[in-house]
Amino acid sequence: MMPVATAIPQFDLTRQYQHYREVFLPITQAVLAGGAYIGGETVARFEQAFAEYVGVPYCISCNSGTDALYLALRALNIGSGDEVITAAFSFIATAEAISLTGATPVFVDVRPDTFNLDLEQVAHRLGKNTKAIMPVHLFGRPVEMTALNQLAQAHGVAVVEDCAQATGSRWQNRPVGQWGTLGCFSFYPTKNLGAMGDGGAITTHDPHLAQRLREIKNHGQRERYHSVTVGVNSRLDALQAALLTAKLAYLEQWLTQRRVLAERYRQLLADLPGLTLPQDCPGHSWNQFTVIIQSHHINRDDLRAKLQQAGIGTAIYYPVPLPLQPVYEFLQYDKQHIPHAVALSQRVLSLPLFPELTEAEQEQVAAAVRRVWRG
Numbered sequence: 001m002m003p004v005a006t007a008i009p010q011f012d013l014t015r016q017y018q019h020y021r022e023v024f025l026p027i028t029q030a031v032l033a034g035g036a037y038i039g040g041e042t043v044a045r046f047e048q049a050f051a052e053y054v055g056v057p058y059c060i061s062c063n064s065g066t067d068a069l070y071l072a073l074r075a076l077n078i079g080s081g082d083e084v085i086t087a088a089f090s091f092i093a094t095a096e097a098i099s100l101t102g103a104t105p106v107f108v109d110v111r112p113d114t115f116n117l118d119l120e121q122v123a124h125r126l127g128k129n130t131k132a133i134m135p136v137h138l139f140g141r142p143v144e145m146t147a148l149n150q151l152a153q154a155h156g157v158a159v160v161e162d163c164a165q166a167t168g169s170r171w172q173n174r175p176v177g178q179w180g181t182l183g184c185f186s187f188y189p190t191k192n193l194g195a196m197g198d199g200g201a202i203t204t205h206d207p208h209l210a211q212r213l214r215e216i217k218n219h220g221q222r223e224r225y226h227s228v229t230v231g232v233n234s235r236l237d238a239l240q241a242a243l244l245t246a247k248l249a250y251l252e253q254w255l256t257q258r259r260v261l262a263e264r265y266r267q268l269l270a271d272l273p274g275l276t277l278p279q280d281c282p283g284h285s286w287n288q289f290t291v292i293i294q295s296h297h298i299n300r301d302d303l304r305a306k307l308q309q310a311g312i313g314t315a316i317y318y319p320v321p322l323p324l325q326p327v328y329e330f331l332q333y334d335k336q337h338i339p340h341a342v343a344l345s346q347r348v349l350s351l352p353l354f355p356e357l358t359e360a361e362q363e364q365v366a367a368a369v370r371r372v373w374r375g
């Protein structure tokens, strides 16, 4: 049988554009006509709006979520000889940012019920070289930041939150990105608040770190043409800043839609043996709806292929745990020390989820999944 074209994609950015054209086009035109494409008022206004949204005094915009993580570690003077503890199950950028500073990532296993860092394992791995803990709020599910901060404070290490998938997530009713020493965000188009290109930001309460971040992201310059440190060029451009400022006004509404969709999936897919659905928790922003297939009869990759044949797009976040990536072979991690990350990498599947997905489409997805279960 010929595979049919994807009728229900894993995500679709064109629907949002169609819906908000009348908002986006005049903004785009105004930036183009204004001639200030880099920096200036537009970028400053977004930084202020995003700082307010996260509930911190400082927001420093940059080119991407990856840069946000890298810049955060650099601002903390983390480098060669230092260790940063993070999750074994995440996107490569999390680990890459650590390695780029010259520091060593220390990977700990995640919990299968939350997909997030197992704090007991974090406690075991804190050592004399540990300089920071980097929790990842994976799929939008907030990490238990109260306990994590206690652990970090007791050991005198910094906390760098990877909020890339969690813009708008809350822990104990306070936004992620305000709990850690620094909060790192991505505005990649498929994230909760997505630009029409690349973008990122760092949030903090600390004026000194804010100042240092502004220097590092701008060629290490304290004043123009006077560099005090080796920096990079990492800018959010004015067009992205203008579009993000406009989109920020709709974010809560989009997050509500994501929560409704997640709840509906949980109802539509309840009671299938060997299909574990992601648990709800207060403050979850549902960037992804990721199920775990642990059936003896149904294998994840078969399910994915059958859904694809039915025109339903899915994604595997992530097929290889970070310490088992070829790039980290030299660290010689043993699979046995990260059993949950290994099992998840073989069993997870992320279903279509984006604010504009319709109820009828969700019913089609659920019906297709049920057909596979019936065999």
Ligand SMILES: *Cc1c(COP(=O)(O)O)cnc(C)c1O
Pocket: 063, 064, 065, 066, 067, 090, 091, 093, 094, 136, 162, 164, 165, 185, 186, 187, 188, 198, 199, 200
């Ligand atoms: C997307 C993502 C990043 C990187 O963000 P970019 O803007 O694509 O550089 C980092 N960490 C996690 C967990 C992500 O999902």
